[in-house]
Amino acid sequence: MISLIFLMLDVFGLECIRGGHRLFRDLSFRLTDGELLQVQGDNGSGKTSLLRLLCGLLLPVAGEIRWRGVPIARLGVDFRRELCLIGHRDALKNELTPLENVRMAAHLAGIRLDGAAARDALAQLGLTGETEEIPCGRLSQGQRRRVALARLACARQPLWLLDEPFAALDAAATGCVAALIGRHVRCGGVVVLTTHQTVDMPVTAARRLTLGA
Numbered sequence: 001m002i003s004l005i006f007l008m009l010d011v012f013g014l015e016c017i018r019g020g021h022r023l024f025r026d027l028s029f030r031l032t033d034g035e036l037l038q039v040q041g042d043n044g045s046g047k048t049s050l051l052r053l054l055c056g057l058l059l060p061v062a063g064e065i066r067w068r069g070v071p072i073a074r075l076g077v078d079f080r081r082e083l084c085l086i087g088h089r090d091a092l093k094n095e096l097t098p099l100e101n102v103r104m105a106a107h108l109a110g111i112r113l114d115g116a117a118a119r120d121a122l123a124q125l126g127l128t129g130e131t132e133e134i135p136c137g138r139l140s141q142g143q144r145r146r147v148a149l150a151r152l153a154c155a156r157q158p159l160w161l162l163d164e165p166f167a168a169l170d171a172a173a174t175g176c177v178a179a180l181i182g183r184h185v186r187c188g189g190v191v192v193l194t195t196h197q198t199v200d201m202p203v204t205a206a207r208r209l210t211l212g213a
């Protein structure tokens with residue numbers, strides 16, 4: 001269960017310019033505990049750029065992002081500790097197995113995860129049996145995506161930023177990921193995700209933002 005003390009992501013007057021093009025300006029929203037924001041838009045409309053701004057990997061041309069009322073630039077590592085980012089690349093070590101990748105990702109996030117808990121996380125994404133022991137470089141794209149997303153099954157961070165979490169997943173895995181996201185939101189977490197797909201999210205407080213509209 002997440003500590004619910006004052007979870008709030010505030011975005012004020014955000015402007016983003018990349019490659020000489022303005023992607024958006026005057027973008028403002030607030031998310032509090034138990035809320036999910038689904039970001040949509042055409043290819044190139046700025047969805048990934050927005051997530052990179054939200055996690056502090058990109059700096060805005062104008063505007064500010066606050067977490068728990070404090071600018072994320074000032075929070076630094078204290079903000080990153082509360083953040084689970086899954087980018088559209090899987091960030092897996094090809095030579096390591098799914099089990100090893102899940103345990104390594106947990107370790108980097110400061111979470112102690114034994115073998116049984118890592119197996120359980122993979123099982124929640126439908127990865128069981130010998131697949132757990134095959135180096136990730138030999139898995140299919142969808143299987144790799146499942147391994148990357150298994151991090152969500154053991155994540156303790158309250159804020160999840162997910163770039164195209166459903167890309168490359170089949171219907172069963174899409175359902176598993178939607179269920180994990182739904183559980184996190186119901187437990188009071190905050191989620192921002194980008195997607196091109198229409199996925200039924202088991203969440204009552206889901207909001208949508210369309211970039212480039």
Ligand SMILES: Nc1ncnc2c1ncn2[C@@H]1O[C@H](COP(=O)(O)OP(=O)(O)OP(=O)(O)O)[C@@H](O)[C@H]1O
Pocket residue numbers: 018019021023041042043044045046047048049050
């Ligand atoms: N490193 C970069 N340098 C310059 N411009 C960039 C860079 N990365 C992205 N862009 C530009 O920013 C714009 C938005 O890219 P972004 O990846 O945020 O879009 P997106 O909405 O996530 O697209 P997609 O749906 O294709 O994933 C694009 O026009 C892209 O060319």
